[in-house]
Amino acid sequence: MAKETKLDDSAGIYAKRTKQTEREKLGDMTFKEKVAYFNMYYLKKVIISVCIAGILGYLIYQTVAPRPDELLNIAVVNDYFEQEKLNDFLSDLNTHFEVEPGKEKITFDYSYYISNEDMSQNSISSIQKISTYVSAKQIDVIISDEAYFKTLTEDGFLISLSDLLPADMYTELADKYYTGAIKDEDLKGNVSSGPLAPYGIYIDDSKLYKSSGSAIEKPILGVVSNSPNKENTIELIKYLLGLE
CATH class of the missing domain: 3.40.190.10 (Periplasmic binding protein-like II)
Incomplete structure (x- = not known):
């Protein structure tokens, strides 16, 4: 016979949590929360990527474009x-x-x-x-x-x-x-x-x-x-x- 425990309904805190995907996280957020989340985790990466792409594009243009x-x-x-x-x-x-x-x-x-x-x-x-x-x-x-x-x-x-x-x-x-x-x-x-x-x-x-x-x-x-x-x-x- 299984031993009974005295845990009540709050015992749910011991249950194994399932990690949310990015899509699920964003789905649970309001618009303002999504903007704040983007600024915190992605904005710097996007700015750096754009800058690198711009520099590379300029260098490629300078190399390929015909000079006067x-x-x-x-x-x-x-x-x-x-x-x-x-x-x-x-x-x-x-x-x-x-x-x-x-x-x-x-x-x-x-x-x-x-x-x-x-x-x-x-x-x-x-x-x-x-x-x-x-x-x-x-x-x-x-x-x-x-x-x-x-x-x-x-x-x-x-x-x-x-x-x-x-x-x-x-x-x-x-x-x-x-x-x-x-x-x-x-x-x-x-x-x-x-x-x-x-x-x-x-x-x-x-x-x-x-x-x-x-x-x-x-x-x-x-x-x-x-x-x-x-x-x-x-x-x-x-x-x-x-x-x-």
Whole structure:
């Protein structure tokens, strides 16, 4: 005979509980309770998932989407511009080169500041940036003041314009050249200079460049020796100096 117990109806608390499914839990909740439950357990996960998906999508787009063809990359050192005038100048430049938006572009980067006398962090960063971009063949033209242009010439960054320009154009611009020489230092520290050559061209009398709001008194333009867009650099010189 089974032994009787004295448990009453409250003994139900000892009964084995069945774990509710998420659907059952939600089914027993009011709308406000469902919102609070979602915010507590799922909202952070959803936000993180959306952010990750967005980042991945952006990276995939950047990798797969075609990049605009860069017709020219112009680096400007130690110059300052009036923004409204510069915008008009760049708009006219794009029009002259018939730049197709989204497919082609001209880069005009005037963020470089380099002083041989004041080696500030800004100067050091600009030197590193311009050296890296030149090595990577990402700069075609450099425009700067006379002080830094001398450094560019001596360091061998630029091509002689006698090797770049057509003969008739080279002769026509004879009175505008900046001449200098590449310097070389051997292992013993002895410095030698190469022959004088026209590595730059003064554009201070260019009405178009002045219209940009440039602050340099005597800007000089030089073409980087490893520029991948040399034909366009010639066209730029023609455009700025008003040559046919």
